[in-house]
Amino acid sequence: MSQKPPLPPWPAVVGLACYKCFKEDDVRLSRCSGCLRISYCSPACQKLDWELHKPLCKALGAVEKSGPIATTLIAALRKQPTIDLNVLNNMTQAYIDTISLFCQASLQRPPTVLEWSLFSSEPRCLVCTRTDQLIRMEAANNGAEKSRRLIPCPECNLTFCCSPEHWDVGCSLHQGPCEEALNGLSQCEMNSKIHAHMKAKTFMKSAHNFPERFRWYPERIKSAWMPLSGSSWEAEFDDEMRKSAGNPTSHSMTPLILEASDNLTMAMTVLCALETLHDGDEWTRQHALRVHIIGANEIEATCGVFEEILHCLPQVKILKLVLCGPDMPGGDIPKAVVLETCSECKQLGRKHIQEHVADKYHNFVERQGSKFEKPHLCIAFNSGASQVSTRTWLPTLKLLVQGKIPTVFTSFNREEAEGEAALLRAAGAKLHPALGPCKNPWGSINLRPSKHKIYGFSADSGWLAGGFR
Known part of the structure; x- marks a missing residue:
């Protein structure tokens, strides 16, 4: 082939x-x-x-x-x-x-x-x-x-x-200043940064066989939950990335953190949403933490980075993810998969379980009936609900709002975030002021120019479209 x-x-x-x-x-x-x-x-x-x-x-x-x-x-x-x-x-x-x-x-x-x-x-x-x-x-x-x-x-x-x-x-x-750029940079400055990073990545690919998609998360379990509010990508991952790379202090880890953020954004956004939508920290001490990813696809099912949620929540014993979406592989009957975890998680008897469901979320909930377990969080990554599939999302949005299920939607850019925020409000959601529409503090920092536009940038989960409970 x-x-x-x-x-x-x-x-x-x-x-x-x-x-x-x-x-x-x-x-x-x-x-x-x-x-x-x-x-x-x-x-x-x-x-x-x-x-x-x-x-x-x-x-x-x-x-x-x-x-x-x-x-x-x-x-x-x-x-x-x-x-x-x-x-x-x-x-x-x-x-x-x-x-x-x-x-x-x-x-x-x-x-x-x-x-x-x-x-x-x-x-x-x-x-x-x-x-x-x-x-x-x-x-x-x-x-x-x-x-x-x-x-x-x-x-x-x-x-x-x-x-x-x-x-x-x-x-x-x-x-x-460009609202969609990093740290208030201009379009000109952001263009130059992206260009420089592309050159560095091209060099790393040719000289060090650097992968097209850098899948990394730190192999450590934190001693206690540390709130994310006020933190940053560098504060969270610089030391861990430095240990993994074996680089001396003088070498910047920013290029590698930037690449890793494409995958880590999903786990970090889940943690940020849980912290924001739940009063207190009881959710951090659950024996089993349930997160439902709606509108999911095969990329989310195979990235493996969700173990970082376990690593940040040492008191949680089981992370149970339901990945539900019409584009998921397999059928509409949930299929449980126990994922491989790091050696330390294994020794502590911790588990990462996923259920894959190829269907719309409201259909899945209806079929579950009395067996349905309300998740601690529902999240839709870059759903495109306001762009191409508004009508098919409406039954799910109404179910989430009426069921008072803690929910967050992310988007690639500001325009999509504002469109999805309007959809959520139309479905009756009262949006949390800290969850959009606004830039996602844990969105990928690996920005790229927005397609079909002459101005602005986009990134995986770069914006929070809205959150509610």
């Missing part, structure tokens, strides 16, 4: 690194003249990639030759720049929808994941959403022989404008 090609890193997707070999330093890049989206460092790399890129490249080129589509796209462009993000995001989404539908018809198949990445991450002007292809179409429509190109930010090279005049408008947005 042939392996799927890896998803190119962000610089390659926006044409600032070779789309085939991903090199960006000490190379001369040439833009693909057909789609104007990607670049190559040599004719050899372009030739090696052509078989994979050719179908989409030709489909994108056909957009310009299709009179009605080209006219529609040009007519939708703004004459004046704006920093109204709702306007810009709606324009971007409408453009992507139009392009993707046309290309799907041209390809006579759904786009691949690689092709979707080019739809969603195409460089565009920060304040008018023009792309290089749109600029070329405009020039052709006006009878011009040559078109200009997008201008990258001279500092980060990863945000663009179509003219110096548009830079003057977008500068305050690009260089001012």
